[in-house]
Amino acid sequence: MQLFERHNLGHGFRKYFEIAPAITESQRNDVYRIRHEVYCEELHYEPERADRHEIDQYDPHSLHCLIRTSSAPKQLVGCTRLVLTDPGDPLAPLPFEHTCAATLDRSIVDPARLPRExxxxxxxxxxxxxxxxxSGEAKAPVTISENDFGSESRPRFPYIPIGLYLGSIALAARSGIDTVFVLTEPRLASHFSKLGVEIRQIGGPVEHRGIRVPSMMDVSTVIKNMRSLVRPIWRVVQEEIERGFEESAGGRSLTG
Known part of the structure; x- marks a missing residue:
């Protein structure tokens, strides 16, 4: 991370992007349209739908966030969601619990035994x-690679994917979530270690739109151990997520 010593990542993020929770129906529709564009039309992971909205059974009990460009005209860039357990059926599995049922190492963690809320x-x-x-990103909905961090002479930072992950952590923290699970490509842990984020593999690989591994993050540990150089972007993301909820409660729309 020495290559970022002269750069404030928070200022860099704010210069190009902004992040917000998708709270209103209009904002959630933006999320579903981005997902349809990427998951259905580009990658063909899911069937295309007449309304061009990619929605599944987990969305009613999920929190969503959006990244868009900060300069006018504002353009939608990307999205993610945080799937909570179903309040009507807390024991119902999260998506990764279905996908990784046969490969989870329950001696590390058994999600079924954790407080589901x-x-x-x-x-x-x-x-x-x-x-x-x-070109290599065309076949994946979002990626982080070694090249995203640039070099000493030409520093770079993967603002979009890191912003989305940090947005998820911010949503989790304000919602009382202790443990976040994620199903990702195997190399993600090494990239996250650059940020001081510990992500622990909790099972063997599975084939799910490519090779994926189940991992977990402790929300409070992630926030506590985040490297000082990354904290400025974390503060920006956290502030913008919180402001989005406050403005929504006050009746203002974040999408204009």
Whole structure:
């Protein structure tokens, strides 16, 4: 992270992007349209739908957030969601519990034995094609690679995917979630370690739109151990998520 010593990542994020919780019907429709564009039309992970909204059974008990460009005209960039357990059926599995039922190492953690109201899963990260610049990103909804961090002479930072993950952590923290699960490509842990974020693999790989591994993050530990150079972008993301809830409670729309 030495290459970022002269850069305030919070200022950098705010210069190009803004993040907000998707609370209103209009905002959630923006989320569903981005997901349809990426998951259905571009990657064909899901069937295309006449209304161009990609929605599933987990969305009614999920929290969503959006990233868009900060300069006018504001453009939608990407989205993610935090799937909470179903309040009407708390024992109903989260998505990864279905996908990884045979590969989870329950000696590390057994999600079924945790307080269900205190766990959640990050899923449905999606970045629109115009913002997945490199050719290798065309076949994935969102990626983080070694090249995203640049070099000493040409520093770079993956604002969009990191912003989405931090947005999920902010949603989790304000919702009383202790443990966040995520199903990702195997190399994610090494990239997150650059940020001081500990993500622990909790089972063997599965085939799910490519090789994926189930992992977990402790929300309070992530926030506590975040590297000092990353804290400015975390503060920006956390402040914008909180402001979005406050403005929504006051009757103002975040999408204009």
């Amino acid at each position: 205190c766990i959640a899963e990050v899923s449905r990260l999606a970045v629109r094609g115009n913002y997945r610049r490199r």
